[in-house]
Amino acid sequence: MPTRKLVTRYEDDLALFPDRYHKLGVVAGVVILGLFPFLAGAYGLTVAHAGMIAVVGAIGMMILTGFCGQVSLGHAAFLALGAYTVAILGGTFGWPFWLALPVGGLVAAGVGLLVGPFALRLEGLYLAIVTVGLLFLVDHLLRNGLDIAYGKDYLTVPMHGWFVDDPSGLGGFRDDGLLSGAQKLYFLFLALVLGTAYVSKNVQRSRTGRAMMAVRDRDLAAEVLGVDAARTKFVAFGLSSFFAGIAGGMYAFAHPIVTLEPFGLTMSVGYIAMVVLGGAGTTFGAVWGALAFTLLLPLCEVAGEHLPFPDAFSSENRAVILFYPALCLFLVFEPLGILGIWLRIKRYFMAWPFRY
């Protein structure tokens, strides 16, 4: 197996899928992703929805933490903003989903840019804790604002009714004999995931992305070399919170009712965990980290039911006690995460038949 195609033209260097193996992989991916919604049952589709929401959110996190090196524990706040914007625009103003979703992303991005100035002055832990503060502030504002505006602590999301086969839903996108609502939601999400991954991959390869990585590795050195660190951090915050807002909007599509409960510190930690589990610094890592996280956590919950734990243990407790030690071990022994494992496998086959 040749290790890498000889690059002779600039176009070859630019190509996203440079050689035969990448192209084969793309074909296989298209076949699998295209057939999945017709083979999987309702539960499989629900898991796929959750996984794709996580992928978009994790890519947002990866741009900020993995590319630019800024640690944020406020990611869930941006998801909450996206979800609430979409739910309010759809529910109260009757906007269509394709208009509400980008606006949700923009609202989150706007708030993200407000945090930007702090990122310029603060570093590492200080920034992490300011973003915890952001989480509490957004929670407070949304909780009380909702109470004042609507007098309730939840919002119903009309988009959900459009995609799910529910006769009480508000017309539009339900089962038309060709595709069921959940399948349509799957393809919508798939398009969003592919779009997000494409943007992220290209950001990483562009001038902006290289600037981000320079800032991550040493921001002072980057400035000396002429990288505008302030602008780079701004862009990273804006992009990251935009994608978080989109992921929040997707979350709203997939759930009939949105409350603030899931958008807590646990969710933020989950996103950082996905980034680290997948392998910090690559889009590949964000995608696989998010998928592994959303698939393994329910698996651990199921496995926990068959182990002798006291009755007071919730399924979440079971998942924590099984899953978190594994994650900790991963962190200690496999710094590059899933990406590291993948690279090792790839190197093995590239070096075939020799062993290194």
Place this chain on the structure above:
Amino acid sequence: MTEFIQYLVSGVALGGVYALVALGFVVIYRASQVFNFAHGELLAFGALTMVWMTSPAVSEEDMLAIGAPEVSGLGMPWFAALPIALAATGILAALVERVALRPLVGRPVFVSIIITLFIGALLRTAMILIYGAGAMPLATPWDPMGQFNVGGAVLDYTSAAIIAASAIALLAFFALLRFSRLGIAMRATSSDQETALALGIPVGRVFAATWIIAGAFAALAGVCVAVRDPYVDATTGFIALRAFPAVIVGGLESPTGAVLAGVLLGVAEVMTAGYLNDALGDMGRNFHIVMPYLLMIVVLIVKPYGLLGQRKVERL
């Protein structure tokens, strides 16, 4: 005026707890450059261990007769149990450092953030496994209803005990840091690890000592929280989230700053609850909880390294 003094007194009592928690964070940060997000769980562990050791032993038949919430403990005297709870939590903290954080020296900062967050969640779950999920009461050796009169305001015994306990602990810590050999070693280690090693200071043991001290602070704070709102469970540790602003406002490296900011933010929180919450109408509901965070953001705009934090000088 009486009302004001009343708020001031309860603010200082709350601030004392914040100061203890914040000091735990700062002590650990100075030693190992780790922000220990599992500190709150150490706090809850201390409180729950204390509850378990002081509750009277209940036989199994009695347990069934009374019903579930009663705790069967060791029935130890309160003041004998306290040092044991502190020591146990300290040892747990040192264990966390040795097992989970020592292998991660030199890795990016977010790795230590998430591993301490995970350990926090694990400890919380482990506590549910050991002590159960129910809220348990911690008895006080003094009369929980007793009160003094101070300049027209009422100071209950519990608040007085919390203020006294935090003051004694803080003074003891500063004396240790200033005068003892261990304190000098700790200061040397936090200023430069490699040089400290070269000078023959056992940095590993200093780490362990630091974490034991921080764990003991956490347990003391936990006991203070437990006597303040008489029930504790595994989620009591979330109070540490509310002490974050104190750490940051004071400056991550500064123990004095942590204590100062802890007391200030405690007073600010109680004052906000007393005066500002109602004035803000519907938006003011639970506003006092976000107040410390708002103050933190304001302080950081003016002073990015907190009130007494060290300004970092970078060389390339």
